[in-house]
Amino acid sequence: MATKTQLEESRRSAKRAVYREVVPAGEPWIRVIHRGQFFRIVDLEGNQAADTLFYNAHDYSDRYSAQDTIRAQQNVYLTTGTRLISSGGNVLLTIVADTCGRHDTLGGACATESNMVRYAIEKRYMHACRQSFVKAAIQWGRGLSKRDLTSNINFFMNVVVTPEGGLTFEDGVSGPGKYVEMRAEMDVLAIISNCPQLNNPCNGYNPTPVEVLIWDPGSNPGADDV
Amino acid sequence: MDDESVLWEETIEPGATWSHVLKRGTSLRIVDLEGGANVGAIFYNFDCPAERYNMADTLKAQHIARLTEGCVFYSDMGRILCSMIKDTAGWHDPISGCSDAALVLQKYGEARYQQHRNNCHKNARDGFLIELEKWGLGARDLTPIVNFFSRVRVAEDGGMKFEPDNSRAGASIELRAEMNVLTIFNTCQHPLDSNPRYEPKPVALTVRKVCVPGSDDPCRVSRPENQRGFTLTERYFL
Numbered sequence: 001m002a003t004k005t006q007l008e009e010s011r012r013s014a015k016r017a018v019y020r021e022v023v024p025a026g027e028p029w030i031r032v033i034h035r036g037q038f039f040r041i042v043d044l045e046g047n048q049a050a051d052t053l054f055y056n057a058h059d060y061s062d063r064y065s066a067q068d069t070i071r072a073q074q075n076v077y078l079t080t081g082t083r084l085i086s087s088g089g090n091v092l093l094t095i096v097a098d099t100c101g102r103h104d105t106l107g108g109a110c111a112t113e114s115n116m117v118r119y120a121i122e123k124r125y126m127h128a129c130r131q132s133f134v135k136a137a138i139q140w141g142r143g144l145s146k147r148d149l150t151s152n153i154n155f156f157m158n159v160v161v162t163p164e165g166g167l168t169f170e171d172g173v174s175g176p177g178k179y180v181e182m183r184a185e186m187d188v189l190a191i192i193s194n195c196p197q198l199n200n201p202c203n204g205y206n207p208t209p210v211e212v213l214i215w216d217p218g219s220n221p222g223a224d225d226v
Numbered sequence: 227m228d229d230e231s232v233l234w235e236e237t238i239e240p241g242a243t244w245s246h247v248l249k250r251g252t253s254l255r256i257v258d259l260e261g262g263a264n265v266g267a268i269f270y271n272f273d274c275p276a277e278r279y280n281m282a283d284t285l286k287a288q289h290i291a292r293l294t295e296g297c298v299f300y301s302d303m304g305r306i307l308c309s310m311i312k313d314t315a316g317w318h319d320p321i322s323g324c325s326d327a328a329l330v331l332q333k334y335g336e337a338r339y340q341q342h343r344n345n346c347h348k349n350a351r352d353g354f355l356i357e358l359e360k361w362g363l364g365a366r367d368l369t370p371i372v373n374f375f376s377r378v379r380v381a382e383d384g385g386m387k388f389e390p391d392n393s394r395a396g397a398s399i400e401l402r403a404e405m406n407v408l409t410i411f412n413t414c415q416h417p418l419d420s421n422p423r424y425e426p427k428p429v430a431l432t433v434r435k436v437c438v439p440g441s442d443d444p445c446r447v448s449r450p451e452n453q454r455g456f457t458l459t460e461r462y463f464l
Contacts, residue, residue, distance in 0.1 A: 067323025108282020113304030165292030
């Protein structure tokens, strides 16, 4: 099957990163990434969805927009070269390397409420991404709230849109050590929920950690002039 | 249509924005009067607008990337805001979003009010933002929208292509409100419309009283997810 994949490796070395942190499954992560910095998410053990939101760090009402991003590139999948567009029409980040091949932005984040609809009303008490997003927003403060939790990216997740108008969650295209790397085009606030979903194959039924790395521009000589 | 059930009828002009709180127990019929209309739409629970239409939950609960008769529109709270109980167009786009000022300027050129009066060019994003502000909402509340009467084909490689002949003159849909739904519509052209001219189209609206969905309602029984969605929605009103 023909798929849009732009496999591209990064020349940045993990040793040169100015920030590294492992995010365990089921936990949120929130941090500002400054303009010019490079931001990598690594799927350490494979088949792990990293649900991610981005905001203009100086105006949270200007935030990542799934619809504006896919419309701008006229393709529903995200990969190397994709510009992540905000609701205000700004480029938040550009994907500069991707060893997974494509990422989803239509499947959204799992929630206790949508789990009730999708699987069973009794699933209400299973942990879900939107719980982590709300927790991160509360902890971050600064006016960030549930109103700001809109369409997200699911890095490493394989949600297939069929020509007939179907939407299917398929086994991951990712694997251990695969990563996606972005360049921040402006100061952005990033929130990740390392997905705890156990009801579908988005995490291979076994949620695992991801690692986050950040490089300053120029912190890895020779890597930036791609 | 049973005339006694009709509450009122009106027309939305081309390139315009419209809003109304569609009450539970009423429905809204939209007719594409000339063919090729596009109605951008966004929905909120009027009683608590923090609860609003959720594109992803709507698509993944029903395993769809298109909207048609039998589909329902989920909020982020696992409830059904409204249901599409009739559809003669066959495909409505849930993924492509709305036009903005930069896109309209780039596609159609400049046409300001000073020279063009009420035929000046409008864009959907500004229309939505102005209307949201009137209801005490704003840019933080502008979440992904639906484009009724438009179709975008998605190829196997993910490529998106606008289908120009999706909706003919007379095509119609009917939405039944399952909650009290703040409904905002905008009739600007679809952002991927291949027509190089600025030619938004009008639509006709009919609001009428309808029965609440029974146990055999086609939207409810279409799939077990929707059965649970209706159960959760009904519990909200108990």
